[in-house]
Amino acid sequence: MSTHIKFCGLKTVEAVEQAAALGAWKAGFIFFAKSPRNVTVEHAGMLAARAHALGLATVAVTVNASDAELDAIIDGVRPTLLQFHGAESPAQISKIKARSGLKAMKAIPVRTAEDLAAMEPFLGVADHILFDAKAPRGSALPGGNGVQFDWTLLDSLDRQTDYVLSGGLDAANVGVALRTTGCRFLDVSSGIESAPGIKDLDKMRAFAEAVRRHDSEAVNSTDSAIGTAKSKEPIS
Numbered sequence: 001m002s003t004h005i006k007f008c009g010l011k012t013v014e015a016v017e018q019a020a021a022l023g024a025w026k027a028g029f030i031f032f033a034k035s036p037r038n039v040t041v042e043h044a045g046m047l048a049a050r051a052h053a054l055g056l057a058t059v060a061v062t063v064n065a066s067d068a069e070l071d072a073i074i075d076g077v078r079p080t081l082l083q084f085h086g087a088e089s090p091a092q093i094s095k096i097k098a099r100s101g102l103k104a105m106k107a108i109p110v111r112t113a114e115d116l117a118a119m120e121p122f123l124g125v126a127d128h129i130l131f132d133a134k135a136p137r138g139s140a141l142p143g144g145n146g147v148q149f150d151w152t153l154l155d156s157l158d159r160q161t162d163y164v165l166s167g168g169l170d171a172a173n174v175g176v177a178l179r180t181t182g183c184r185f186l187d188v189s190s191g192i193e194s195a196p197g198i199k200d201l202d203k204m205r206a207f208a209e210a211v212r213r214h215d216s217e218a219v220n221s222t223d224s225a226i227g228t229a230k231s232k233e234p235i236s
């Protein structure tokens with residue numbers, strides 16, 4: 001299976017079209033006033049309509065949003081998925097899922113091995129668990145800080161667990177991230193920007209190319225392992 005990419009924090013039609021052209025899994029829009037990637041519901045509605053017309057699914061990224069804010073986003077944007085990047089509870093997420101019929105992704109901030117346990121109450125509630133680096137002290141943002149965490153902490157998870165990896169990914173480090181974790185879903189924001197909030201179409205392409213390079217190397221190494229195994233079989 002090829003690795004799924006979510007390009008997050010998109011603010012322009014050009015970035016949405018680039019995400020679609022690069023075969024992205026999801027386009028993410030940020031609804032958080034302090035973020036340089038913040039978009040209005042109206043603007044995101046226009047971007048999401050373009051994404052959906054191109055067959056690209058969309059994600060509304062929210063942080064401790066009220067029911068009224070969530071309803072406005074759901075009505076105005078019609079996203080495919082809701083991402084919860086704050087201190088939302090499993091009960092709140094269940095409630096909004098039931099009301100909207102949408103799937104949910106819950107972000108779990110990670111710095112140490114102990115932080116992984118925070119995902120447990122969300123298993124069976126959130127459709128996706130996303131691991132992001134814990135925000136650096138003093139940051140106004142709970143995500144989108146361009147900060148990595150120690151990916152080897154994820155070794156303790158079952159390799160079949162489908163989580164989304166995020167936090168400080170870029171074209172230069174994504175190959176190592178994929179080899180270290182074996183994950184199949186990625187989320188990137190700062191690493192495809194020329195400045196905070198400004199997506200760089202070339203960096204988006206370089207990121208997707210690095211992921212596809214990893215994917216084809218993984219297929220080739222599986223093929224050669226199968227070839228080696230076959231060559232050891234007796235010829236009948």
Ligand SMILES: O=C(O)c1ccccc1N[C@@H]1O[C@H](COP(=O)(O)O)[C@@H](O)[C@H]1O
Nearest residue numbers: 008035143144145146166167168189190
């Ligand atoms: O990108 C933001 O500004 C943002 C603001 C509030 C909550 C989440 C945000 N982004 C999410 O952060 C991670 C990682 O981003 P980065 O690649 O390290 O910049 C990703 O899941 C975004 O969806």
